[in-house]
Every structure is written in C-alpha cells, then in structure tokens.
Amino acid sequence: MSNDERVVSVEREIAADAATLFELIADPARQPEWDGNDNLSEAAPGQRVSAVGDVFVMQNVGGKSRENHVVEFVEGRRIAWKPSPVGAAQPGHLWRWELEPGRSGATLVRHTYDWSGLTDPSRYDRARSFTDEALLASVDRLAAVATDAERG
Numbered sequence: 001m002s003n004d005e006r007v008v009s010v011e012r013e014i015a016a017d018a019a020t021l022f023e024l025i026a027d028p029a030r031q032p033e034w035d036g037n038d039n040l041s042e043a044a045p046g047q048r049v050s051a052v053g054d055v056f057v058m059q060n061v062g063g064k065s066r067e068n069h070v071v072e073f074v075e076g077r078r079i080a081w082k083p084s085p086v087g088a089a090q091p092g093h094l095w096r097w098e099l100e101p102g103r104s105g106a107t108l109v110r111h112t113y114d115w116s117g118l119t120d121p122s123r124y125d126r127a128r129s130f131t132d133e134a135l136l137a138s139v140d141r142l143a144a145v146a147t148d149a150e151r152g
C-alpha cells in the first residue's frame with residue numbers, strides 16, 4: 001500500500017469566518033458537536049489549544065480516553081494532532097485542519113487524515129474507515145455549527 005492511499009483529504013468553502021471556525025476546532029470541548037465520524041463523546045472544558053506541544057484529552061463514544069498531541073499550530077489557520085491512548089506511544093496517525101480566509105467572509109476548509117505513519121497493522125481497518133465521505137461529514141457539520149454561531 002502506498003503512502004498516497006493513506007492520506008485522505010477533503011476541502012470545502014464555508015460561509016463563515018476563519019476565526020469562528022478555528023475556535024470550534026481548537027476547543028476540544030466543542031469537537032463532539034461537529035464530529036462527522038460520531039466517534040467523540042466529550043472533552044473537559046479549558047483545553048483550548050494554543051501551541052505545538054499542547055495535549056488535550058478526549059473521550060470517545062466507547063468510553064476510552066485519548067491524548068491528542070498537537071504537532072502543528074498556526075493560530076487561526078492550521079492545527080494538527082496525533083492521537084494516542086493515554087500514557088501510550090502515538091501509533092502514527094494525524095488529523096489536520098487548514099483554513100484559508102477568502103472573499104466575502106467565507107473560508108476554504110481543508111481536513112486531512114494521514115495514516116501514512118501508522119505502524120500497527122491491527123489499526124489499518126479502522127484507519128481505512130476514515131474516507132472522503134467521513135471527513136466531509138465533519139466539514140459539513142462544522143459548517144452548520146459555525147453558521148449557527150455567527151447568526152447568533
């Protein structure tokens with residue numbers, strides 16, 4: 001399997017400003033609202049990401065906690081993290097969000113799941129389940145939450 005087959009990326013223009021979108025992504029407590037994979041259940045408030053090296057903890061719907069190690073961060077533009085079981089090594093997959101402000105207050109949103117560094121074959125089937133459609137579902141839900149937030 002080539003690394004190209006292990007990187008899934010989608011993009012969509014959203015009629016919301018980049019700052020609004022970024023706040024929804026960078027605040028783990030808000031992530032379950034727009035998770036299109038229906039995998040996230042909750043995160044404690046007060047974990048807003050602000051730099052590379054931050055770690056936030058999420059609970060998934062199965063009741064397991066995951067640490068998310070922030071590996072890329074540009075305020076308002078890009079954030080990426082590598083999840084792992086609490087206290088365990090990172091298995092090698094990455095979630096990335098990139099925002100490009102456009103004209104008229106719209107934002108181009110690119111969402112990527114990169115499992116090219118995943119080394120545990122027992123995780124491959126789960127990784128394959130994160131398709132274009134699954135990622136686009138998160139982008140679509142993010143758009144709905146952001147436009148509701150901007151309306152007021």
